[in-house]
Amino acid sequence: MSISQFTEKDYEMIRERYAELLDAAEKRCANEEELSVVRKAFDFANEAHKNVRRRSGDPYIIHPIAVANIVVNDIGLGYKSIVAALLHDVVEDTNYTIEDIGNLFGAKVASLVDGLTKIKNVLDNEDRSKNHLKEESSIQAENFKRILLTMNDDVRVVLIKLADRLHNCRTIEFMPEYKRDKILSETMFIFIPLAHRLGLYEMKSEMENIWLKYKEPDAYKEICGLVDRSLSGQKHHIDEFIEPINESLKKAGFDFIIRKRLKSPYSIWHKMQTKNVTFDQVYDLYALRIIFTPSPDGTESERDMCYHIFSIITGLYRYKPDRVRDWVKNPKSNGYEALHCTLMSNSGIWIEVQIRSKRMDDIAEKGIAAHWSYKKEGYISENDSEMDKWLAKVKEILVSPDVNALELLDIIHNDLVASEITVFTPKGDQKSVHKGSTVLDFAYQIHTEIGNKAIAAKVNMKLVPLSHVLKSGDLVEIITAENEHPKKEWLQFLQTRHARSIVLDFFKGRKKEIAEMGEKMLGEHLVSQGYKLSHDTLGVLKEKYNIPGGSLDELYFKIGIGTIKVSDVTDFLIESRVDKSHSWSFPWFRKKETQKKDKNEYVIASCCKPIPGDPVIGIKNPDGTVTVHKKTCPVADSIASMHGDWVVVPKWGSNVEEKQEFPVRLSIKGIDRVGLVNELSRYISLVMGVNMRKVYLSAGEGLFDGYIDLYVHDKSVLDRMVKKLSSIEGIQSVTRTDII
Secondary structure (H helix, E strand, O other): OEEOOOOHHHHHHHHHHHHHHHHHHHHHOOOHHHHHHHHHHHHHHHHHOOOEEOOOOOEOOHHHHHHHHHHHHHHOOOHHHHHHHHHOOHHHHOOOOHHHHHHHHOHHHHHHHHHHHHHHHHHOOOOOOOOHHHOOOOHHHHHHHHHHHHHHHOOHHHHHHHHHHHHHHHOHHHOOHHHHHHHHHHHHHHHHHHHHHOOOHHHHHHHHHHHHHHHOHHHHHHHHHHHHHHHHHHHHHHHHHHHHHHHHHHHOOOOEEEEEEEOOHHHHHHHHHHHOOOHHHOOOOEEEEEEEOOOOOOOOOHHHHHHHHHHHHHHHOOEOHHHOEEOOOOOOOOOOOOEEEEEEOOOOOEEEEEEEEHHHHHHHHHOHHHHHHHHHOOOOOOOHHHHHHHHHHHHHHHOOOOOOHHHHHHHHHHHHHOOEEEEEOOOOOEEEEEOOOEHHHHHHHHOHHHHHOEEEEEEOOEEEOOOOEOOOOOEEEEEEOOOOOOOHHHHHOOOOHHHHHHHHHHHHHHHHHHHHHHHHHHHHHHHHOOOOOOHHHHHHHHHHOOOHHHOHHHHHHHHHHOOOOHHHHHHHHHHHOOOHHHEEOOOOEEEOOOOOOOOOOEEEOOOOOOOOOOOEEEEEOOOOOEEEEEOOOHHHHHHHHHOHHHEEOEEEOOOOOOOOOEEEEEEEEEEOOOOHHHHHHHHHHHHOOOEEEEEEEEEEOOEEEEEEEEEEOOHHHHHHHHHHHHOOOOEEEEEEEOOO
């Protein structure tokens, strides 16, 4: 931030943005009294931030106005939230206090601003005067726990913070790179999953696109160009596809609108990465939303109307049965309801169609706020309680004294990104469970005693063990025995925190005995592998496994109970040694700010294996080395979200040694033909002069797929190779994938 006198141009910008906000707030406020509080809040914040500018050079008040606009337009919150958004930086950045806010705007607004101020203090906490790298817990993670505790008071604090984060992402180009990487990592690890879990899909999508734009700028630019070209070539085909649907639904008497939607650049990139496909193989690039308004005196329910529309459009076009998603009958746990199907147009392109009522669309766009709004108006949905159940579960985790901050961050993150499946009880009751859950997880979800006494189960009438992993649609019956009790080995396959915590609690009465056994197991294993049970070794292990308070008894207990496997311990100790053959100083990396010699020692991350030319992020280690990850690496996002002050900005040097080569894998798919493998290997080794280390290709029924592991000098060599190999006859896709 900087301070300088505002110009008339600045004041004109403020007037324009405020007028837009006031127009939106007027539609949301219940009466003139509420609107007058919004005006009062603007006047107060405008004066408090007078002559203060953001990094972009804009007047600072533009940011609170923008956050308030997102709060009202994108989330649909009421006047108190609009007021809190306008005031959210006043206490942090001026001499005003929370007490001042309470006296002027009331206790609830003051509480919201207080929560937002605490979050800002937490996320901006980068006290570099302390050596956080040697602390055993993350200050950032501890503070994040306090952030989420605000959900106990009012979830609107988190919603307003999401609006604040979205606007900060929109203006992130003005941040220095290390700060940008920290913010984007936090956004991907915490705020994007939160937006998704709270049903704010548009906000989630926009933040994902911004993340990709700065993490993988070349990929983002390329995908945007491909989308533009594809759209220009297909626009008239989409219009032709819509016309018969439009006519048929009008004829059937529906009150509806049809919106066009393109798959987002991030969604396309993510699908290309996870499915190992090319842009041309992303067949659900286009989507339509059919949004209907039920007639007040109509005889059909919303659900029946969705199925009616489905029957009409599938009578016009062929559909893909395995791409039908019925979230009308089985809504998502964040309240999302819609019926999805994928249709083949007459021009030969697949188009996804989403069928929603106006109410369903409001919830899909504005998430939890719309969900609560409809509940308040007396609308009862089959899924009404699911969002409230999730919030209650999060609060239960937050206040648990047995969960340290780093564990909490992982628990919340894993819960936010977990997919769900639907299973059924013998009575036909529908239950949502996390994808990957076992029979025993499900037993504990029903009731603690059913889990404790479980011995087996019947899934679809067949006997299965407690470790059996459930699939969507399974009919599950738990078999119990009165004298049964939890077993230690259950912890080896239980997937949900709820079930694991119950089993761990059961064994805490034997904690001393189990810890002694764990100490013995660890000592014997370390000796057998050539290590000593030394203070240094134990210190490394306590830090690795985030042991609360650094308690040795807790470390030994986790080993004795089996939540930490001794085989993993030695694997970690081996990995934690710095391998000098993979380390270097200048000229491989350089500091951007000075372009002078960088004395840091760098280590290539084994999880993502970046090569020269990849966009990279550095994570400083306790021993002073810097581990270099791809910017898109989820491991790096996780670390940076917990330890933002560990982030550094390495830059590939221009004078990289020609002899240095890096391993990469190219996954290849295509149509099999005689001589193809020879042609591939000839081009790679003779034309490109690249050394192949492994080739695996499997052919059958006229098709082939496989991979080639290579050593390359940098990304430019790899890009040229991918382009050339893709042009060989029969090759359908060539993509860079992880070496397992």
